[in-house]
Amino acid sequence: MAKMKFLCDSERCIECNGCVTACKNANETEWGIQRRRVVTLDDGEPTETSISVACMHCTDAPCMAVCPTDCFYQTDDGIVLHDKDLCIGCGYCLFACPFGAPQFPTEGAFGERGKMDKCTFCAGGPEEDPIVEKEKYGANRIKEGKLPLCAEMCSTKALLAGDAQVVSDIFRERVVYRGHKDGAWSSLEGGAATPGQMSQEEMAARAEAFATDATFASNTKGDIIAKA
Amino acid sequence: MNTYTTQTGSTLRGARSTGISPVQRLKMVAISLLALLCLTLSSTLWASTEASDAENRVKGNFAGAGYWREVSDGTEGYTTSKGREHGKLINVSGETWRDWRNRWVSPGGLYAIGGSLGLLTLVYLLIGPLKLDKPRTGKVVERWKRFDRTMHWFVAITFLILGFSGFLIMYGKHFVPDLFGYTFWKNLIAFCKLAHNYIGPIFSLGLIVMLISWMKHNFFNKVDLKWFLQGGGIIGNKHPSAGFLNGGEKGWYWLLFFGGLTVVGSGLVLDFPIFGQLRDTMQWANLIHGVSSLLLLAASFGHIYIGTIGSEGALEGMKTGYVDETWAKQHHDLWYEEVKDQAVDEKEVR
Numbered sequence: 001m002a003k004m005k006f007l008c009d010s011e012r013c014i015e016c017n018g019c020v021t022a023c024k025n026a027n028e029t030e031w032g033i034q035r036r037r038v039v040t041l042d043d044g045e046p047t048e049t050s051i052s053v054a055c056m057h058c059t060d061a062p063c064m065a066v067c068p069t070d071c072f073y074q075t076d077d078g079i080v081l082h083d084k085d086l087c088i089g090c091g092y093c094l095f096a097c098p099f100g101a102p103q104f105p106t107e108g109a110f111g112e113r114g115k116m117d118k119c120t121f122c123a124g125g126p127e128e129d130p131i132v133e134k135e136k137y138g139a140n141r142i143k144e145g146k147l148p149l150c151a152e153m154c155s156t157k158a159l160l161a162g163d164a165q166v167v168s169d170i171f172r173e174r175v176v177y178r179g180h181k182d183g184a185w186s187s188l189e190g191g192a193a194t195p196g197q198m199s200q201e202e203m204a205a206r207a208e209a210f211a212t213d214a215t216f217a218s219n220t221k222g223d224i225i226a227k228a
Numbered sequence: 229m230n231t232y233t234t235q236t237g238s239t240l241r242g243a244r245s246t247g248i249s250p251v252q253r254l255k256m257v258a259i260s261l262l263a264l265l266c267l268t269l270s271s272t273l274w275a276s277t278e279a280s281d282a283e284n285r286v287k288g289n290f291a292g293a294g295y296w297r298e299v300s301d302g303t304e305g306y307t308t309s310k311g312r313e314h315g316k317l318i319n320v321s322g323e324t325w326r327d328w329r330n331r332w333v334s335p336g337g338l339y340a341i342g343g344s345l346g347l348l349t350l351v352y353l354l355i356g357p358l359k360l361d362k363p364r365t366g367k368v369v370e371r372w373k374r375f376d377r378t379m380h381w382f383v384a385i386t387f388l389i390l391g392f393s394g395f396l397i398m399y400g401k402h403f404v405p406d407l408f409g410y411t412f413w414k415n416l417i418a419f420c421k422l423a424h425n426y427i428g429p430i431f432s433l434g435l436i437v438m439l440i441s442w443m444k445h446n447f448f449n450k451v452d453l454k455w456f457l458q459g460g461g462i463i464g465n466k467h468p469s470a471g472f473l474n475g476g477e478k479g480w481y482w483l484l485f486f487g488g489l490t491v492v493g494s495g496l497v498l499d500f501p502i503f504g505q506l507r508d509t510m511q512w513a514n515l516i517h518g519v520s521s522l523l524l525l526a527a528s529f530g531h532i533y534i535g536t537i538g539s540e541g542a543l544e545g546m547k548t549g550y551v552d553e554t555w556a557k558q559h560h561d562l563w564y565e566e567v568k569d570q571a572v573d574e575k576e577v578r
């Protein structure tokens with residue numbers, strides 16, 4: 001079974017907020033709720049780096065572990081969804097979530113927060129009627145065989161969405177091929193790696209060196225290039 | 229941003245024809261293995277050997293160690309999102325809170341409640357309810373004024389509702405949906421949350437009024453010390469002396485005072501998230517609230533036991549305001565001496 005994950009390549013994200021806009025458009029979230037956000041650290045410095053973040057659909061999801069109503073569930077694809085009918089707006093998921101993903105439409109006295117809202121990986125929610133589903137949870141693109149709109153519309157393909165295995169393969173390849181002789185990764189290799197100077201075998205060998213999982217390591221070297 | 233970050237497929241395929249010598253190739257493999265080694269080595273090692281040089285080169289075009297340190301420290305960056313704390317990529321304390329709540333507070337509370345109930349059952353089975361040692365005289369003395377009783381029951385009922393709803397918020401998900409189904413659970417938990425959030429402040433007011441008006445009765449004195457030394461009557465077979473309130477009751481008062489005020493304080497922080505409380509504050513408030521309220525709930529069972537089935541004649545005092553002379557003499561002899569001339573016939577007041 002596929003395990004759906006997001007990955008944002010900090011080397012590519014240019015803080016255009018296209019993903020944020022795409023998400024807002026696909027899901028028509030309530031005023032003030034922004035399921036995806038781009039965070040820029042060291043803004044204006046040479047080290048400025050941006051990352052787009054939303055719910056990361058954790059495998060061992062903290063939100064799920066602390067929710068007093070047990071309204072979360074994980075789909076077979078590893079997408080973490082929740083039932084807004086059951087949610088009581090206690091905010092626990094927000095206290096536990098590593099990424100600040102859960103949001104609430106209001107923040108009133110007596111803990112009146114309304115129903116929690118978060119990224120659904122564009123997989124909608126527990127509602128039979130598609131119209132109601134769309135209204136309550138936003139788009140269900142997964143049902144249509146599509147990936148989340150944020151990732152699909154990312155202009156630099158910094159934001160990747162899909163099966164964890166595929167996403168990490170793509171990213172690993174990027175890490176291996178990326179850079180130049182003064183760049184970070186290639187600096188470790190004595191400055192020999194300028195784009196276009198490496199043979200396929202070398203790239204493959206280096207990719208393998210970065211491989212951390214068995215699936216990847218068992219691939220033939222040619223496969224890596226084929227996936228590029 | 230560095231311009232070498234994207235590479236097209238054609239460049240890669242073009243690279244195939246370039247070709248390099250086997251020696252170079254071997255060097256490549258060795259170097260990449262070294263790279264892997266460097267990656268897997270601990271960050272301290274990394275810092276001491278390679279870091280200074282590598283980090284300098286890294287600067288300017290790579291999200292290096294410094295960047296990830298900032299991320300994991302919860303450094304606030306810039307974001308267009310107006311959500312609170314959305315400038316932080318990582319909620320640093322979230323996992324700690326989850327751990328404390330789920331691994332310690334939640335099971336700990338069950339042990340406290342279960343232990344308390346178990347102990348009381350044992351006491352009931354082994355020692356049994358405390359009976360009046362002499363027959364009733366039929367004459368009663370006033371113990372609790374109407375105001376006192378109203379306060380007591382107001383606080384007691386709201387406490388029980390809060391205890392019940394709080395218990396379900398903490399533990400309900402583990403058994404209610406399985407036993408009673410989704411719809412029932414959905415309504416119950418929504419009700420619990422509303423009840424907890426709206427009754428909480430009302431309870432707080434009641435508790436504070438009660439604590440203030442009963443404080444004068446509750447300062448410990450020598451009599452209480454003796455009462456405690458005799459274990460409230462368990463050690464030795466003579467019932468220890470006591471004034472209007474005995475040592476145990478005063479103990480419960482001060483538990484309510486400190487425990488109760490902690491519960492109230494932390495509860496109000498949780499109940500009114502309108503003052504810009506951040507996640508950290510809420511996590512602390514939640515843990516403090518959980519620990520203190522669960523302990524209080526466990527202790528309250530003891531109070532309820534002694535006030536009802538545990539001791540004959542005690543409940544009458546809070547129900548009607550009057551207690552039988554026999555009960556007063558047995559449990560609060562010093563106080564009885566003060567008020568015995570005010571004793572009236574039972575029929576006059578009931």
Ligand code: SF4
Pocket residue numbers: 054055056057058061062063064080093096097098099100101102118
């Ligand atoms: S809401 Fe937060 S904790 Fe839950 S799955 Fe998403 S990222 Fe993980």
Ligand code: SF4
Pocket residue numbers: 063066067068069070071082086087088089090091092093094102116
């Ligand atoms: S706010 Fe809703 S989803 Fe989040 S923990 Fe509370 S009940 Fe669960």
